[in-house]
Ligand code: SF4
């Protein structure tokens with residue numbers, strides 16, 4: 001899922017500026033699971049904003065709502081009645097949610113309450129880790145199901161660099177060396193021969209480096 | 223005799239390294255280099271070592287070559303994509319440089335511009351393949367490396383580069399490093415320089431493996447200045463493990479630098495006959511390389 005974390009409240013207050021009628025919008029999907037932008041966090045942010053504006057002596061009306069998915073136009077459509085008399089929308093969705101709302105409500109400003117961080121999973125309570133960079137050409141079959149693109153600090157394809165020591169990465173000894181993990185897993189699978197072949201230079205044009213991406217499935221198009 | 227000849231004729235080969243200045247004043251670098259040039263076969267020039275921005279290794283290699291020094295051009299994948307790497311390799315060749323050390327490069331986060339966007343378009347193994355390809359007179363254009371070498375665009379004048387790489391025989395665990403080492407041999411590395419060597423038993427085992435692959439190995443020798451430096455290296459530099467007995471020897475010495483020189487010389491004598499040469503890293507005290515070589519009787 002998409003992992004995001006809430007911005008500092010002071011930054012959010014700054015983004016509100018002189019707006020007076022605000023709608024805080026949560027999302028029930030990824031950001032609910034990673035505890036940053038679901039109904040609960042929307043309620044907390046809305047109260048914090050109301051309190052802050054009261055202290056500042058400002059008359060600001062703060063409404064709140066949470067929709068099932070901010071990344072689908074049908075769900076965003078349902079915001080119409082609540083959004084129409086507002087002068088600012090605050091999205092607590094990921095960057096995709098913010099943009100879907102911006103596209104749908106072309107004449108209303110929308111600002112992000114979250115910093116969208118990565119594609120990953122909760123490792124344990126309160127800890128989330130990255131697992132995929134959407135490179136567009138998955139190599140997990142060759143690397144024991146461990147992604148070298150997102151999990152090696154240098155996205156290396158041919159084994160550990162000289163900085164790998166005791167299973168940890170050179171940039172920080174709290175980060176596991178991806179190539180150490182790959183080695184251990186392939187050993188356990190009895191497939192170390194996967195590491196003997198040189199992986200050729202990667203085609204990065206299928207990743208973000210190829211420009212904004214689009215997927216078209218003719219069979220699904222109407 | 224130049225570096226490549228020395229290695230191919232199986233002579234005990236000596237290299238050292240020099241870091242370009244942070245700035246445009248190359249006088250000190252060139253003065254240091256000229257003091258030691260007659261005693262070493264070649265001099266590595268580091269490429270933004272430890273991700274600290276400095277004058278470029280290509281320009282510095284060129285300046286050393288003008289002084290009659292055989293440089294080893296260090297080239298990392300951290301700051302250049304495949305266009306820049308190939309282009310710089312053509313430039314190096316056009317300037318008459320021959321020896322290239324292909325490195326992945328440290329991550330920018332360990333250096334002085336930690337917010338920089340790292341490149342790592344290719345890795346050091348793939349960079350070795352690229353050098354091989356340029357030597358054949360072809361570039362990487364349009365096609366990918368898994369296609370036969372007859373593809374790519376023909377170059378107007380091919381490179382004549384002597385590629386090398388690095389290996390960490392003291393890495394723990396060693397197996398994953400050895401797999402990568404074998405790949406680098408297959409990818410065309412003609413010589414290897416190692417991280418500082420302290421565990422000679424482990425190194426001899428590594429040499430058996432290396433000899434079977436036909437790889438030429440220059441063992442890394444690092445000049446210790448003080449016990450504090452040794453501890454600092456152990457803590458901060460990936461892949462360096464100065465053993466306790468050497469730290470004690472440094473600590474109990476009244477002249478630690480001289481002791482450091484003696485230790486380095488002793489290590490060189492021990493390594494003679496085991497590997498193909500040594501790579502001496504004096505980190506800022508390049509003229510002390512002379513003392514180390516004197517002490518080792520080379
Ligand atoms: S190889 Fe690419 S697609 Fe597969 S997990 Fe890694 S980044 Fe994602």
Ligand code: SF4
Pocket residue numbers: 151152153154155156159160161162163164165168169170171176177178179180
């Ligand atoms: S230590 Fe491991 S994870 Fe870190 S950059 Fe090197 S190979 Fe990648």
